[in-house]
Amino acid sequence: MQRRQFLHALGAAGIAGGLPLSALANLAAPAAGVSVEDLPPLEGELTLYLGRGEGGLYENVLAAIEKRNPKLKLGIRRGPTAALANAIVAEAAAGVRRADVFWAVDAGAVGMVTEAGLARELPADVSAQLKPGFQYPRWSPVTGRIRTLPYNLDRLGAEQLPDDIMAFAESDLRIGWAPAYASFQSFVTAMRLLEGEEATANWLRAVQRRATSFAGELGVVMAVERGEVDVGFANHYYTLRLRAGKPEARLGLAFTRDDAGCLVNASGIMALAEGDLSINFIRYLLTREVQSYLASEAYEIPLVEGIAPPEGLPPLDTISPPELNLTRLADMRPTLQLMRSVGVL
Amino acid sequence: MQYFPRRLRGASLVIGLVAAFATQPLLANGPIGGHVNHLQDHIGEYSEEVNRLVGQVDAMVSAYEAGGKGAVDTSELAEYWEDVNYHAAIETQFVPVYAEIWQGLFAVKGAIDEGQPMAEVRKQQDLLNAALWQGLGAVKLAAQYQQRGLLVEVQTTDTGPTTPVETLGEIKHRLDRVVAKYAEQLSDEALGIVHDTYLHLFEGVEGALIEEDAELVEDLEKDFNVTLPKSIKDGASVDAVRAVVVAMQGKLDQCKALLKAAEDNRKDVF
Numbered sequence: 001m002q003r004r005q006f007l008h009a010l011g012a013a014g015i016a017g018g019l020p021l022s023a024l025a026n027l028a029a030p031a032a033g034v035s036v037e038d039l040p041p042l043e044g045e046l047t048l049y050l051g052r053g054e055g056g057l058y059e060n061v062l063a064a065i066e067k068r069n070p071k072l073k074l075g076i077r078r079g080p081t082a083a084l085a086n087a088i089v090a091e092a093a094a095g096v097r098r099a100d101v102f103w104a105v106d107a108g109a110v111g112m113v114t115e116a117g118l119a120r121e122l123p124a125d126v127s128a129q130l131k132p133g134f135q136y137p138r139w140s141p142v143t144g145r146i147r148t149l150p151y152n153l154d155r156l157g158a159e160q161l162p163d164d165i166m167a168f169a170e171s172d173l174r175i176g177w178a179p180a181y182a183s184f185q186s187f188v189t190a191m192r193l194l195e196g197e198e199a200t201a202n203w204l205r206a207v208q209r210r211a212t213s214f215a216g217e218l219g220v221v222m223a224v225e226r227g228e229v230d231v232g233f234a235n236h237y238y239t240l241r242l243r244a245g246k247p248e249a250r251l252g253l254a255f256t257r258d259d260a261g262c263l264v265n266a267s268g269i270m271a272l273a274e275g276d277l278s279i280n281f282i283r284y285l286l287t288r289e290v291q292s293y294l295a296s297e298a299y300e301i302p303l304v305e306g307i308a309p310p311e312g313l314p315p316l317d318t319i320s321p322p323e324l325n326l327t328r329l330a331d332m333r334p335t336l337q338l339m340r341s342v343g344v345l
Numbered sequence: 346m347q348y349f350p351r352r353l354r355g356a357s358l359v360i361g362l363v364a365a366f367a368t369q370p371l372l373a374n375g376p377i378g379g380h381v382n383h384l385q386d387h388i389g390e391y392s393e394e395v396n397r398l399v400g401q402v403d404a405m406v407s408a409y410e411a412g413g414k415g416a417v418d419t420s421e422l423a424e425y426w427e428d429v430n431y432h433a434a435i436e437t438q439f440v441p442v443y444a445e446i447w448q449g450l451f452a453v454k455g456a457i458d459e460g461q462p463m464a465e466v467r468k469q470q471d472l473l474n475a476a477l478w479q480g481l482g483a484v485k486l487a488a489q490y491q492q493r494g495l496l497v498e499v500q501t502t503d504t505g506p507t508t509p510v511e512t513l514g515e516i517k518h519r520l521d522r523v524v525a526k527y528a529e530q531l532s533d534e535a536l537g538i539v540h541d542t543y544l545h546l547f548e549g550v551e552g553a554l555i556e557e558d559a560e561l562v563e564d565l566e567k568d569f570n571v572t573l574p575k576s577i578k579d580g581a582s583v584d585a586v587r588a589v590v591v592a593m594q595g596k597l598d599q600c601k602a603l604l605k606a607a608e609d610n611r612k613d614v615f
Binding site for chain 2: 036052056059060061064065068078180181214215216218219222237238241242244245246249289290293296297299
């Protein structure tokens with residue numbers, strides 16, 4: 001079905017989550033997402049569970065949504081993403097629902113709630129705005145972050161870096177990593193799911209012999225920049241931000257291909273309450289204004305089609321992240337056991 | 346007797362108290378008790394407790410003077426301190442003084458355990474007494490602010506900071522607690538606070554900070570991951586650990602100014 005026909009069918013069936021027809025017409029445009037100007041105002045009470053973890057810019061987005069929608073009474077409960085996911089599941093087991101919407105900073109926690117059958121199915125036009133590979137029926141990725149290989153330009157050329165993450169086990173490069181860091185553990189989880197337990201354990205053991213550990217991934221990237229290590233494993237935004245603060249930094253950014261080394265993880269949002277309000281709230285986060293804001297200010301990767309990535313990052317469709325249902329990253333316990341068993345943690 | 350030491354007077358204490366109170370989701374190890382949200386009603390009780398503590402310490406030091414270290418059980422010093430409500434009041438109001446009290450308690454204990462001359466023991470006793478009275482002054486001032494509604498209630502759950510500037514305030518507060526726990530001779534707990542503060546708070550703002558001043562962030566990275574943990578692990582003096590923390594707090598103030606300016610210049614979402 002063509003996209004235009006599809007939207008027409010949605011409008012006829014009246015299942016587009018309360019969007020006015022003018023907005024549906026705008027959704028038909030393939031370019032750069034829906035504008036906030038085309039969305040209906042948000043009115044009523046809404047309770048958001050917001051996973052803490054980013055540097056405050058989600059709060060700016062929420063404040064802007066509230067300012068634009070004076071009849072919206074937004075209650076926010078903040079906490080670590082995993083703890084909020086647990087709370088939602090526990091509340092449901094107790095027969096109560098306090099959260100109308102859950103915005104998680106990583107997709108792993110999303111899986112816990114969707115698997116419990118607590119998330120509503122999203123209207124198809126919401127998912128259709130997202131890039132291929134990031135369309136899910138019961139939750140929506142908001143923005144993404146990609147695993148990268150920051151490397152020191154004075155010590156290496158990009159051609160000297162393996163494009164296979166597993167090949168780092170045999171390389172003689174000096175590597176920086178942050179095993180205690182949550183994003184690194186999600187990356188190892190992806191490797192475990194894609195390559196298997198034994199291969200992942202062997203990789204961890206081999207890399208550990210040449211790796212220097214850091215507490216966080218900004219520390220990894222700074223060590224690469226100083227030349228203390230040749231290459232690191234880190235989320236993309238640390239390199240972009242360090243370059244922004246230190247334009248002379250001799251930092252390159254490389255990617256592996258089709259493996260856990262270039263995993264794209266995402267923050268995710270889901271509606272738990274019936275009705276249009278929670279769905280339309282999600283639409284606000286997928287507008288081109290919010291997506292562009294998070295790209296330019298937080299260096300996050302927009303996951304709505306047609307929105308430019310943050311400066312310094314190639315378009316997502318030129319990178320080849322692995323095919324992996326991100327909600328499977330919730331399966332963290334075996335990862336931690338594995339990392340402890342090989343002495344990495 | 347010095348109820349309100351000169352160094353406590355003036356605006357810096359007021360600002361410190363308000364800041365300490367406004368950013369203090371961390372609670373004491375044990376039950377705090379609702380009294381900390383009704384300080385004015387308990388000032389008399391706290392004053393009696395401070396007088397009692399001063400008397401208990403003096404009795405122990407006098408016993409040491411008369412009979413040597415075999416005549417006293419210095420482990421009781423910590424019990425005296427942990428047994429009073431004033432303990433929670435000062436811990437929730439002004440952590441730097443809380444640290445000084447622990448430091449003073451262990452200094453008296455150490456001087457006695459090592460069989461130091463009386464002059465040295467009395468000197469440490471005087472410093473401890475000064476910290477106890479200083480703390481009472483801080484609590485009295487906080488009570489006045491609480492009465493005027495200028496201080497938020499002590500939270501029973503961790504609400505957490507929501508902006509980068511608030512986060513930096515919380516980091517400074519937690520660093521005060523590092524000194525407090527170190528002074529309490531709980532090195533592992535102090536190290537745990539350093540580690541958690543870095544991973545759960547500083548790591549969340551350093552990305553934005555590095556855009557503003559990469560060298561400052563590198564400095565703080567080193568402080569969090571090398572300088573401060575090393576000084577704790579090496580068993581440096583409480584004053585030395587405090588000096589590291591004070592230097593870090595100065596850098597965090599610079600960060601706060603940078604982030605505030607960046608936030609003021611940030612583009613609108615819509």
